[in-house]
Amino acid sequence: MNGSVKANTLMPLVFVAAAAVPFVTQSYGLAFSISLLSAFILAQSWDWLDGKAGYTNLGHFAFFGVGAYAFAILSSKGVAIYWGIAAGALAAMITALVLSFPLFRLRGNYFAFATLALLPLFEILAFNLTDITKGADGIPLSLPRQINLLYGLLLGGALAAVAVSFWLDRSRFGFALKAIRNDEQVAETSGIRIFPMKCAVFMLGSAFAGFAGAIQAWYLGYIDPPTVFGLDVALIPIAMALFGGSGLIWGPLVGVLILGTVHDLLLTHLPVLQTTAYGLLVLLIGRFLPGGLLRTKLLKKVPFLASLAQEHHDFAPSFSGDLGATPLFSPNARTEDASLVLDVQGVVMRFGGNAAVNDVSLQIKPGEVIGLVGPNGSGKTTLFNCISKVYEPTSGSIVLSGQSLASKRRDEVAHLGIGRTYQNPRPFGDLTVIENIAIALMFRGRDPLHHKQALVEAGRFAEFAGIGDKLSVRADTLSLQDKKVLEFARALASAPKLLLVDEVASGLTPTEVHRFIALLRAARDQYGVTIIWVEHIFWALAEIVDRIVVLESGTKLMEGSIEEAVNNQRVQEAYFGSKGEAA
Amino acid sequence: MDITIYLQLMIGGILLGGIYALVAFGLSLIYGVVRILNFSHGTLVAIGGILASLAYTDLGLPPYVSGIALVLAFGLFGRLFFQFLLEPLSARTPKEAEIGVVLVTVGALLMMSDIAAFLAGPTPKNIPVRFDPIELGDLILSSTQVYALAGIILLTVALHFFLRYSWFGRAIRAVSQDAFGATISAIPGKTLHGNTFAFGCGLVAIAGVLYATMFPVDPYMGFSLTVKAFTIIILGGIGNLTGSLLAGILLGVVESLAAFLIGSEWAPGISIMLLLIILVVRPQGIFGGKPA
Numbered sequence: 001m002n003g004s005v006k007a008n009t010l011m012p013l014v015f016v017a018a019a020a021v022p023f024v025t026q027s028y029g030l031a032f033s034i035s036l037l038s039a040f041i042l043a044q045s046w047d048w049l050d051g052k053a054g055y056t057n058l059g060h061f062a063f064f065g066v067g068a069y070a071f072a073i074l075s076s077k078g079v080a081i082y083w084g085i086a087a088g089a090l091a092a093m094i095t096a097l098v099l100s101f102p103l104f105r106l107r108g109n110y111f112a113f114a115t116l117a118l119l120p121l122f123e124i125l126a127f128n129l130t131d132i133t134k135g136a137d138g139i140p141l142s143l144p145r146q147i148n149l150l151y152g153l154l155l156g157g158a159l160a161a162v163a164v165s166f167w168l169d170r171s172r173f174g175f176a177l178k179a180i181r182n183d184e185q186v187a188e189t190s191g192i193r194i195f196p197m198k199c200a201v202f203m204l205g206s207a208f209a210g211f212a213g214a215i216q217a218w219y220l221g222y223i224d225p226p227t228v229f230g231l232d233v234a235l236i237p238i239a240m241a242l243f244g245g246s247g248l249i250w251g252p253l254v255g256v257l258i259l260g261t262v263h264d265l266l267l268t269h270l271p272v273l274q275t276t277a278y279g280l281l282v283l284l285i286g287r288f289l290p291g292g293l294l295r296t297k298l299l300k301k302v303p304f305l306a307s308l309a310q311e312h313h314d315f316a317p318s319f320s321g322d323l324g325a326t327p328l329f330s331p332n333a334r335t336e337d338a339s340l341v342l343d344v345q346g347v348v349m350r351f352g353g354n355a356a357v358n359d360v361s362l363q364i365k366p367g368e369v370i371g372l373v374g375p376n377g378s379g380k381t382t383l384f385n386c387i388s389k390v391y392e393p394t395s396g397s398i399v400l401s402g403q404s405l406a407s408k409r410r411d412e413v414a415h416l417g418i419g420r421t422y423q424n425p426r427p428f429g430d431l432t433v434i435e436n437i438a439i440a441l442m443f444r445g446r447d448p449l450h451h452k453q454a455l456v457e458a459g460r461f462a463e464f465a466g467i468g469d470k471l472s473v474r475a476d477t478l479s480l481q482d483k484k485v486l487e488f489a490r491a492l493a494s495a496p497k498l499l500l501v502d503e504v505a506s507g508l509t510p511t512e513v514h515r516f517i518a519l520l521r522a523a524r525d526q527y528g529v530t531i532i533w534v535e536h537i538f539w540a541l542a543e544i545v546d547r548i549v550v551l552e553s554g555t556k557l558m559e560g561s562i563e564e565a566v567n568n569q570r571v572q573e574a575y576f577g578s579k580g581e582a583a
Numbered sequence: 584m585d586i587t588i589y590l591q592l593m594i595g596g597i598l599l600g601g602i603y604a605l606v607a608f609g610l611s612l613i614y615g616v617v618r619i620l621n622f623s624h625g626t627l628v629a630i631g632g633i634l635a636s637l638a639y640t641d642l643g644l645p646p647y648v649s650g651i652a653l654v655l656a657f658g659l660f661g662r663l664f665f666q667f668l669l670e671p672l673s674a675r676t677p678k679e680a681e682i683g684v685v686l687v688t689v690g691a692l693l694m695m696s697d698i699a700a701f702l703a704g705p706t707p708k709n710i711p712v713r714f715d716p717i718e719l720g721d722l723i724l725s726s727t728q729v730y731a732l733a734g735i736i737l738l739t740v741a742l743h744f745f746l747r748y749s750w751f752g753r754a755i756r757a758v759s760q761d762a763f764g765a766t767i768s769a770i771p772g773k774t775l776h777g778n779t780f781a782f783g784c785g786l787v788a789i790a791g792v793l794y795a796t797m798f799p800v801d802p803y804m805g806f807s808l809t810v811k812a813f814t815i816i817i818l819g820g821i822g823n824l825t826g827s828l829l830a831g832i833l834l835g836v837v838e839s840l841a842a843f844l845i846g847s848e849w850a851p852g853i854s855i856m857l858l859l860i861i862l863v864v865r866p867q868g869i870f871g872g873k874p875a
């Protein structure tokens with residue numbers, strides 16, 4: 001496609017054309033452009049939460065309504081227009097902040113549903129709080145109609161929305177949202193504090209919706225509850241964004257241009273059943289194009305148009321493939337030799353009546369590699385989950401380098417220096433190898449990197465781990481082995497003091513297992529990382545571990561050298577059944 | 584302070600709540616088994632009520648006759664709706680499937696209420712069957728509503744036994760617990776999903792007819808009923824019939840007390856407020872932060 005004109009270079013022209021509209025026409029064309037710009041601001045700002053963070057907020061229009069009402073109420077009391085618009089955006093933002101607390105308890109369809117329920121709720125409030133909203137009568141406004149100024153503000157808002165979208169694609173904040181979209185728990189154990197991130201993007205989108213709502217109120221000169229909280233109007237901008245392609249940089253714009261035109265034709269040519277026609281359109285988009293028009297295979301084959309479908313990860317930072325002489329990160333200091341890296345005392349984890357971990361104590365010195373073994377269901381992974389705060393232990397204490405982990409969140413624990421992998425690998429699936437590692441580098445507690453630097457440094461970690469040739473491969477398309485390697489690289493990128501490695505070797509060939517052992521050894525020797533390794537393969541453990549801890553039914557069966565474990569009668573019974581029974 | 588008023592309100596709330604619970608059963612069953620949150624669920628209730636009302640006033644069909652016909656018609660509709668509009672989405676990526684289901688059912692919601700309003704008019708309709716009211720001292724009960732509630736309780740019990748002991752009931756419980764495990768145990772998962780969706784839609788028809796005998800129905804009330812049903816399944820637990828019945832009754836009573844104490848114009852907002860409050864106060868209540 002080099003040298004040829006790409007469709008996305010034409011996109012700025014759309015905005016230039018939009019800017020020219022008031023100079024050409026002051027009648028129908030201007031009104032149509034105003035409705036498109038307003039819809040675009042809504043569609044684009046909606047897509048930040050949906051396309052980036054993966055939360056489908058069907059009640060986005062309610063914030064448009066809040067902005068419109070805030071503007072109308074203040075303007076009818078004589079507040080200046082600019083202040084009214086600012087108040088509209090602010091009111092929507094504050095509403096979003098308050099609603100974050102209940103709404104982000106939900107995910108998926110539940111979140112979509114609860115947000116859609118905001119529309120009837122706000123409609124009832126607008127109808128019933130008659131002292132403020134004048135109820136069903138609505139609020140008439142007698143403001144000067146400075147149409148060119150109004151248009152300029154809308155265009156400015158639309159351009160700002162595009163700018164924010166580009167910024168989100170490349171910023172640290174944007175990467176946090178992408179991590180959240182893929183796997184919230186892994187995002188947390190990678191050091192991201194997720195709630196403020198979700199809340200912030202929700203507030204940001206709502207502020208834009210409130211801004212558009214305030215301008216709409218100014219433009220219409222009148223608002224009542226059904227205009228701004230009606231279910232039928234509310235879903236239009238969302239359908240537009242989804243039709244174009246949620247999460248794609250040009251998705252909302254393409255959707256608004258096409259569906260906006262279709263909607264306008266429906267309104268002018270269809271005397272009845274307009275909602276039915278629109279509903280049918282929504283239904284058909286859902287049935288046939290849930291990923292959006294720009295993601296269809298057909299469109300990707302047209303070279304000119306294909307550039308519109310650029311996914312955010314269609315860029316890969318250059319990496320020389322050379323590890324360089326500088327270490328990946330400054331090794332953990334050896335001065336704390338006297339103290340323990342990890343001190344686990346009497347940890348109990350109960351699920352109902354079942355104690356998955358029952359009174360386990362464990363002391364680990366810096367630079368040690370501990371093998372954690374035991375039959376399936378003996379509590380190894382549960383213990384990992386207690387240490388990384390995926391679970392809050394029922395009782396007992398966990399201390400990392402002198403700091404108690406009690407009442408610490410997952411991201412705080414990650415910042416204190418605990419990195420982990422998962423038994424079934426959980427990379428951020430729709431991100432590339434390099435992005436996966438870069439996220440850990442951006443959000444680690446010790447010496448976090450700027451996002452640009454992180455994307456470069458991530459290449460070195462990938463190279464170190466042996467997947468340097470797959471930097472721009474989507475993580476969910478990697479082989480199991482590579483996913484495990486990626487998880488290890490991601491965990492190492494957080495510069496951990498303590499690395500929890502969960503069954504990396506199972507399912508791998510002996511050659512691959514040897515590679516892993518080499519990696520673990522390098523992490524310990526070069527970077528002073530202390531390691532707990534959950535594994536069933538004894539010969540692999542024997543190559544590297546200093547000590548072995550055996551769990552059975554949630555309790556510690558024994559602790560000692562690998563020879564002691566293998567010769568221990570109780571360990572043999574736990575693994576192979578009792579000799580008495582066998583005989 | 585007149586205690587009779589409160590007693591009367593409580594009874595009215597229980598009757599109302601029974602209907603809500605019935606609406607929630609279908610939603611809960613479909614979600615529990617097929618993992619689809621049907622946004623147009625309550626709208627189907629409204630359509631069922633409107634059709635039964637028209638059948639009664641224009642054709643003179645008694646509600647139980649139109650009820651049976653509607654159960655069959657809605658069941659067939661549900662089966663086809665699922666097969667042609669929802670099932671094909673399962674081949675897509677999880678995110679696309681999720682968005683697709685939302686758009687298809689929301690689109691259906693918009694279409695159904697608009698078409699119903701166009702064909703039958705937007706005015707509220709009901710089935711004006713009236714029996715003599717039952718008087719208990721100072722309390723006056725509408726016997727229609729008492730019969731309706733008795734019907735709901737009977738239906739809940741029948742449903743409970745059906746889901747517990749029939750082949751269909753066992754199979755859908757198996758699928759809802761472990762779809763893959765059920766498939767390798769030779770349970771035809773796809774067919775079962777379609778049939779569960781149809782079954783849920785059939786239940787909706789009953790709810791619609793009963794609703795119209797008690798209260799007026801209009802084409803635009805559907806979504807607020809879906810919201811109520813959703814609040815109920817969050818309160819009562821997915822697939823938990825008894826929990827849903829109790830949660831429904833609780834919601835009905837709260838709504839009817841609130842209508843009396845702060846004004847009936849606030850009643851439609853109660854369920855949404857309740858939903859938001861539950862989510863803050865008892866977040867781990869039903870889903871425990873697991874992906875929904």
